[in-house]
Amino acid sequence: MPSPIGHLLAGYVVHSIRGERFQNKLVFFGTLFSAVAADLDFLPGIVLGDPNRFHHGITHSIGAACFYGIAMWGALRCCRVSKTLLLALLFASAYGSHLVLDFFSVDNSDPRGSPLFWPLVDTYYIAPVSLFLDIQRPQGGTLTLLAGVFSMHNLLTILWEVVVLIPFVIWAQQRRAEKQRVLRPVGSFDALTGVDSLGRRSSKETGQ
Ligand SMILES: [Zn+2]
Secondary structure: OOOHHHHHHHHHHHHHHHHHHOOHHHHHHHHHOOOOOOOHHHHHHHOOOEEEEEEOOOOHHHHHHHHHHHHHHHHHOOOOOHHHHHHHHHHHHHHHHHHHHHOOOOOOOOOOOOOOOOOOOOOOOOOOOOOOOOOOOOOOOOOHHHHHHHHHHHHHHHHHHHHHHHHHHHHHHHHHHHHHHHHHHOOOOOOOOOOOOOOOEOOHHHHH
């Protein structure tokens, strides 16, 4: 499985594609949270003194992503937030990005992969070709796990995730910049660059 950093980068890409329209920091952080939410399955194990006990179970399935989206939709509706369906789809997509990254990563712990099609079938699936390496997690208690994850292997794993995902992040940023340029009204100036949507500099900039 990739590290939280890899999952957060994937969440950033998902937000750039589907979440930019909301222009809201809560939506941004909600998308990032959703991208790592599947790994909350560490929590019950941490409480019981065995962090790996429930990891890579049913939270790593398309069914869980659907339930997550439905729960988000319900919670947003309760809070009387507008565009609840679009937001729920955004958060479910970010949750799904987690499954994609895990599917394409090395997994050295049995059973390998994730029960992707739970609750229909309990079979575990993993891609025949891995794009990402495996974060090594020592078996044992929480302290053993925390002490063991800070290793050279895991540092290299994270660096490799960044190398693989950075092209997607750059593409997403360019896409976002292009969208903002198109959406900005003609004649309005970007506060950051002082350039309008037609590429003209503001009068303040030019001294006119
Ligand atoms: Zn995971």
